Structures are given as C-alpha cells and as structure tokens.
Amino acid sequence: MADQNKLQQAIDHVLERVTQKGASADVIANRSNNFSLKANNGELDEYKVTSGQVIGVRVVKDQRVATSYSESLDPTSLNLMVDNALLNAEYSQQDPHQTISCIDSKISTDLSEIYQDDDGDVDQKIALALSLEQGVVSKPDAKSAPYNGFAESDAHVILANTQGTLCQHSERSTYCYAYSLIEKDGKQAMHGGMSSGRKFSELDANYCINYGYDMASALLDGSPIATKQYSVIFTLSSLSSLFGAFGMFTSGQAAMKGINPWRDAIGSQVASPLITITDKAYIEGGFSIKAFDSEGFATRDTILVGEGQLNSLLHNSHTASYFGIENTANASRSAKGGLGVGSRHTVISEGVNSIADTTAGEYLELVELQGVHSGADAISGDFSFGASGFLCRDGQRIQAVRGITVAGNFYQMIKEIDAVSNVLEHDYNRSFYAPKIRFARLNIAGK
Incomplete structure (x- = not known):
C-alpha cells in the first residue's frame, strides 16, 4: 500500500506540474515484482528477484505531442521528465487528432481471477524449476533441456490524466516451460512445452516436460x-x-499511416465466409484481461471480421478522430512509449x-x-x-x-x-x- 501511495503522489505531482505549464497530459505509472528461476546441470543457474517502477507522461500542448518517462519518483526527476516532454513537443508536428480525451473515467479491474494469492512457497518453486530439467534429461536420448524455467509477476498500473481520469489495474501471472533437445543416430530435434496460470498450483510441469519431449521425438x-x-x-x-506477423491488418494506426492493406476495405469481403474474428476484452482464463485501455476508456468487444467481411479495425482516440469514426478503446501505451493500438484477446470463432x-x-x-x-x-x-x-x-x-x-x-x-x-x-x-x-x-x- 505504501508503494501505491508513492505512485499516486508522483502522479498527482506530474499532473499539477503539467497544468502549471498550460498543457494537458495523461500519466501511466507501473510497479512490478518479478521472480524467475532456471536450472542447468541439476542446479539453479538463475535465481532472480527484481522489482521496479516507472512513470511516463504524454503531454499535449498547442496540438503538439511528446512523451517522457522516469524510473525515479523524486520530485526533481519528475519535474525534469515533464519539462523534457514539453520541450520535445515543441519540435513535433501539430496533430489536432491526438488529444487527452478521456474525461473523468474511474475504472478498476475488479476481477479476483486475475489477482489471486500466491499459493506456492520458494522451496516449491525451486523444486519445480529443477524438476523441469531433470524430467527432460531423465528420458531416453534426451541430451539436455537447454531452455527451461519458472517465472512469476505481480504488477500494478495506475493511469490518470488532467481531465479527471483515474484508473487502476492489478494482476498476477506465472508460467513454466521446458524444451527437450533429443539426439539419436546423428540426428537432433528440439521442441518445448509451456504452462501458464494465475497461481502456482495451476502450473503443470509434467505437461511441459512430456509435450516438448514427445514432439521432439516424433x-x-x-x-x-x-x-x-x-x-x-x-x-x-x-x-x-x-x-502475429500480420497483426497490422487489424490496426487503425497502420491504416492511418497508409500501410494497412485493409485500410479501405471496411464492408468488403476480406476472408472466407467461414471466418469471424473478434477482439474480446474479457474471456474466462484470458491473460489480456483489463477493464480499461491505455487512455482510460472502458474496454469492449469489437468484431473485426464477421463471416469474412471486414467490419472494423482497432482504434484509439487518435486514430478514431483521424478517420472520424467511433473509438474501439484499443489504445496501447507503456509508461516508456507513445500512444499506439493493441488487441486484447484475438478470437477466431468456432x-x-x-x-x-x-x-x-x-x-x-x-x-x-x-x-x-x-x-x-x-x-x-x-x-x-x-x-x-x-x-x-x-x-x-x-x-x-x-x-x-x-x-x-x-x-x-x-x-x-x-x-x-x-x-x-x-x-x-x-x-x-x-x-x-x-x-x-x-x-x-x-x-
């Protein structure tokens, strides 16, 4: 709670500074704790505990936009961050379509499924990490498990802007993986398996071991x-x-830049009538669940392709304003980056x-x-x-x-x-x- 209060105080400081400078802005602050393990030759090869925080600002002044970030919450560093963003904005092109447009949004991702109590202790996690490698190398013809590991993350995000928006999101996730390198009769093959969950007890180490080994053997x-x-x-x-390699076909930002081949295809048949593709904000068990996008708008489902016809692209407020259409609430921005467009869960219907x-x-x-x-x-x-x-x-x-x-x-x-x-x-x-x-x-x- 103390760390969260520090983030909130830093955000308030940044927004006050921006307002004093006659600009508008949105701020993203992230705090995360991460733990990872890897094994090699029967011993732990990596035991890494990291934590960090970063705060980033996107400023808009005189229709000019820029971003900056800081990993320090010290007021002097925050002031420098804001001043750098405003200075950079002076050298950017005017863009009337990129504004701080989310007003008085107060959203929290209140879903217990994405933030569950940790139900594994350190000894159990070490045992799992060691078992991944051991489970592979104990099998016939398995030369090694060159890639294996366990990792978990606890993350908290606060988003706020000068228009009264304040949104919060917390999630925990964990995963493990193991690759099997098999060598026999002068031939080699490698494949891996991965298991993910919101808590330790959901991980299936045996699946990782057996799936990778069986596939490599086959x-x-x-x-x-x-x-x-x-x-x-x-x-x-x-x-x-x-x-993923062709992901730009859903992007309103790519369309705005003129590089999306489906830019002018809304309402046209772009795929087989057997195909319906939806960007879903929530799907049970999904790992991209978040109640708001990176501007603070409530996330929602968007049918991109319906029975082969292109219905929509993914948009943030910037691209939606550019095209004069409705925002699909797919803004994507990290604390260190500029405003983009991103999907949540891509679902191709049965x-x-x-x-x-x-x-x-x-x-x-x-x-x-x-x-x-x-x-x-x-x-x-x-x-x-x-x-x-x-x-x-x-x-x-x-x-x-x-x-x-x-x-x-x-x-x-x-x-x-x-x-x-x-x-x-x-x-x-x-x-x-x-x-x-x-x-x-x-x-x-x-x-």
Whole structure:
C-alpha cells in the first residue's frame, strides 16, 4: 500500500506540474515484482528477484505531442521528465487528432481471477524449476533441456490524466516451460512445452516436460516431402505466430499511416465466409484481461471480421478522430512509449465442422515455423518460412516432416479455407483463441 501511495503522489505531482505549464497530459505509472528461476546441470543457474517502477507522461500542448518517462519518483526527476516532454513537443508536428480525451473515467479491474494469492512457497518453486530439467534429461536420448524455467509477476498500473481520469489495474501471472533437445543416430530435434496460470498450483510441469519431449521425438526422423501444394492445418501456437506477423491488418494506426492493406476495405469481403474474428476484452482464463485501455476508456468487444467481411479495425482516440469514426478503446501505451493500438484477446470463432471432418483426407500439420517475422511482408501478405510438422491422413500422423519451406500470401490464404472446426482452443499465452482451421492450399518446397 505504501508503494501505491508513492505512485499516486508522483502522479498527482506530474499532473499539477503539467497544468502549471498550460498543457494537458495523461500519466501511466507501473510497479512490478518479478521472480524467475532456471536450472542447468541439476542446479539453479538463475535465481532472480527484481522489482521496479516507472512513470511516463504524454503531454499535449498547442496540438503538439511528446512523451517522457522516469524510473525515479523524486520530485526533481519528475519535474525534469515533464519539462523534457514539453520541450520535445515543441519540435513535433501539430496533430489536432491526438488529444487527452478521456474525461473523468474511474475504472478498476475488479476481477479476483486475475489477482489471486500466491499459493506456492520458494522451496516449491525451486523444486519445480529443477524438476523441469531433470524430467527432460531423465528420458531416453534426451541430451539436455537447454531452455527451461519458472517465472512469476505481480504488477500494478495506475493511469490518470488532467481531465479527471483515474484508473487502476492489478494482476498476477506465472508460467513454466521446458524444451527437450533429443539426439539419436546423428540426428537432433528440439521442441518445448509451456504452462501458464494465475497461481502456482495451476502450473503443470509434467505437461511441459512430456509435450516438448514427445514432439521432439516424433519430429526426430522427419524428412522433406515432395514439392507441391498441400492442404494445411497449423497447430495453434504456429497459427498464433502467423497471425502475429500480420497483426497490422487489424490496426487503425497502420491504416492511418497508409500501410494497412485493409485500410479501405471496411464492408468488403476480406476472408472466407467461414471466418469471424473478434477482439474480446474479457474471456474466462484470458491473460489480456483489463477493464480499461491505455487512455482510460472502458474496454469492449469489437468484431473485426464477421463471416469474412471486414467490419472494423482497432482504434484509439487518435486514430478514431483521424478517420472520424467511433473509438474501439484499443489504445496501447507503456509508461516508456507513445500512444499506439493493441488487441486484447484475438478470437477466431468456432465453425460447424467436426474435428473428424476438418481432418479428413490428406493434409500437412505444421507444428513449427522458423523465421516468421523475418520471412513475412505484412503489407503485401507474402511469406516464406522454414517449417516442420507431419503429413497426416484422416487425423492420423503418418510421416514426420522437416526441412521444408511453406510459402504463400496471408491475405489470400484466409480466403481459401476448407473447414473450421467446432472446438475452440487457446495458445500458451492465452491471448489467441481459435479452432482448427484447414487452409485449402499452400506451397510447400521440399524434395
């Protein structure tokens, strides 16, 4: 509580200083405590306890905007932060659309599920961290667990502005992970598993160990397949990575900058009628739950693509003003950064196909993509990645596949969909939700 009072006092000081200077502003203050562990050769290789605080201001004066931040709450440092922001604003271009527009918002994220009491002690957490590595290396042909660990975070955010807004958010999260490196007959393969939760007891170390090991073992004897077009199903983690590489297609900020290929496509068919994509503010168990955005507006659901038709992009007050449309309350800003746009939970709705129908016949299941961001052109939609997975038939894996390249165009790919299953899944980070989606054809370069 003392730390929270210090943050609040610092915010009040900053807002008073800004007002005295004849400007308007919003302030974000973060306080966090973090704990992480990693194991190597049966011993703890990392035992890290960190805590920190940062306060950042976005000032608007004479239609000019700038940001600055401080990791000190000392009044002298806070004054310098404000003065630097105002000085930087003098050299920025005028922008009548970026204002401090959230008035008298008083919102707290009052959800017990995102801030639960810690139910594990230090000894239990150390034991878990050590068990991740030990669980991997005790298995046949497992050379090592090169990446493994446990981490937890306790974070508190206060957002306030010169228009009377004061919003607060607290959350706790924890996760563990383990990668298995397998070596046999001169071949190597590696894969990992991750488990996340809001409290220690929700973590599943055995899943991390077994999923990574089993997948690496299954891929070990993989080889390239014939070069041609294949029907493809991505595992959810791979699909999440793919959508993340092309995330600008939902961004009103990218549209404002003229680099979103869907800028002028509102009301047009941009995807298969089987696809509905929603940005959800709340989904049970989600890890991006927050009652307000980075300007203080109450978060809400936005249907981005409804049965293949583009309904909306994600907007903050700046981009919404620029286009003269409604704000979707998707402002995203850290204490150290400028105003942007971000999603909460991306949800691709379930379809009508059973799992059996979705996986009928021959298809390629891709479980690993390499070089996703370097191999993707978010504007044109073209992509080319290294990939691994399995050639499947009627839902059964019949051949491990490695050493291939998958290529196509994202914006064309999502128009050519054969089936969408009726079972919704979530990725490790619990921010991307989707059913199995069978894409009709992608180019695979193998042998």
